[in-house]
Amino acid sequence: MRKFFILLAGLLSALPNGAKALEVTAHRIVAEAVAPETALNWMTLRVRDGVVRVIADRGNFKAIRTPVMEKHDMPEGVLPDSGFTIGTRNIRNAWLTLPTRCYRHGALGDSIEAGGLSATLGLGRKSDLVLDQNSVFEDRIPRLADMDGDGTDEILVVRSFLDAGAALTLITAKGGRLAIAASAEPIGMANRWLNPVGAADFDGDGRMKAAVVITPHIGGTLQLYEWKGDKLVGDHSAYGFSNHSIGSRELGLSTITDLNADGITDMIVPDAGRGYLIGLTFAGGAYKELFRHQMEGRLATNVVAGDLDGDGRPEIAYGTGDGKVSILTVRP
Numbered sequence: 001m002r003k004f005f006i007l008l009a010g011l012l013s014a015l016p017n018g019a020k021a022l023e024v025t026a027h028r029i030v031a032e033a034v035a036p037e038t039a040l041n042w043m044t045l046r047v048r049d050g051v052v053r054v055i056a057d058r059g060n061f062k063a064i065r066t067p068v069m070e071k072h073d074m075p076e077g078v079l080p081d082s083g084f085t086i087g088t089r090n091i092r093n094a095w096l097t098l099p100t101r102c103y104r105h106g107a108l109g110d111s112i113e114a115g116g117l118s119a120t121l122g123l124g125r126k127s128d129l130v131l132d133q134n135s136v137f138e139d140r141i142p143r144l145a146d147m148d149g150d151g152t153d154e155i156l157v158v159r160s161f162l163d164a165g166a167a168l169t170l171i172t173a174k175g176g177r178l179a180i181a182a183s184a185e186p187i188g189m190a191n192r193w194l195n196p197v198g199a200a201d202f203d204g205d206g207r208m209k210a211a212v213v214i215t216p217h218i219g220g221t222l223q224l225y226e227w228k229g230d231k232l233v234g235d236h237s238a239y240g241f242s243n244h245s246i247g248s249r250e251l252g253l254s255t256i257t258d259l260n261a262d263g264i265t266d267m268i269v270p271d272a273g274r275g276y277l278i279g280l281t282f283a284g285g286a287y288k289e290l291f292r293h294q295m296e297g298r299l300a301t302n303v304v305a306g307d308l309d310g311d312g313r314p315e316i317a318y319g320t321g322d323g324k325v326s327i328l329t330v331r332p
Helices: none
Strands: 005-007 023-030 042-047 050-057 060-066 084-086 091-100 113-121 126-130 135-137 143-145 154-161 165-174 177-183 194-200 209-214 220-228 231-241 255-257 266-270 276-281 288-294 304-306 315-319 324-331
Touching: 023 060, 023 288, 042 060, 042 304, 042 315, 050 315, 050 324, 091 154, 113 154, 113 165, 113 177, 126 177, 143 194, 154 177, 154 194, 165 194, 165 209, 165 231, 177 220, 194 255, 194 266, 209 231, 255 304, 276 315
Parallel strands: 177 231
Antiparallel strands: 005 023, 023 324, 042 050, 050 060, 084 091, 091 113, 113 126, 113 135, 135 154, 143 154, 154 165, 165 177, 194 209, 209 220, 220 231, 255 266, 266 276, 276 288, 304 315, 315 324
């Protein structure tokens, strides 16, 4: 069994914006070949030739490489090289459909985008939504979130207009049919894109927000949107982030979790140069950094967060281009 390589990364006691810093310890490890039987919980990192499962085992962290990704029966007509979302409420699953080459941006690795979206709703009924010829879904997977707090999910997806670029779009599934209910303003220029971070009550005001990074390839803005009528209206924002590498199919370079146990969901997003991983909050309506961790190499996987060791505090995991996995433990 290979030994652990551990690197301790300290932080200043206070960050430039005056937020109280969290202490971050980085454990760098090499993936093992076989998972121990004691693995009860794990987080999954996507790598080029499979997956790496990160676990806590007898007080230590380990990374287990699996050469073959888990296979699922894909829905009929699913967009090539994409996936589907599984829901637990009114939307059973959702996926992108109708491949088209009418928008040749290639931000996600090729010029094939989606002209439609399908979902399986309650009682197994399938519903389809087809876009007009002026826009495409420039995305790989729909995201489910209860954006109005009514106990049912809506769908969030990136829609790109041929002459105006990307806009976050919200789709409802009411009355057994899919319909576009709200949209943010497009970026305003063709071949300009955005990548979602997640959806939660990020500022603690009791209302759901959707977070995205606008133009992550050319100096990204972290933007929060709230659903109001037929629009997704901009709320809080901060500049200097990037959660995607141009041409990559990996959209998960950021994630959400409650970092400081205050009951408000926080975010973990790379900076614009993707050299630092930043833990941040909008609690109370103000942007604050909770930590800024310098990564030891080029970010090569999705970023995931969860409580691996059962201590009630989240761990954060990511992989770098040198084949190692970093696990960050976060403490007050």
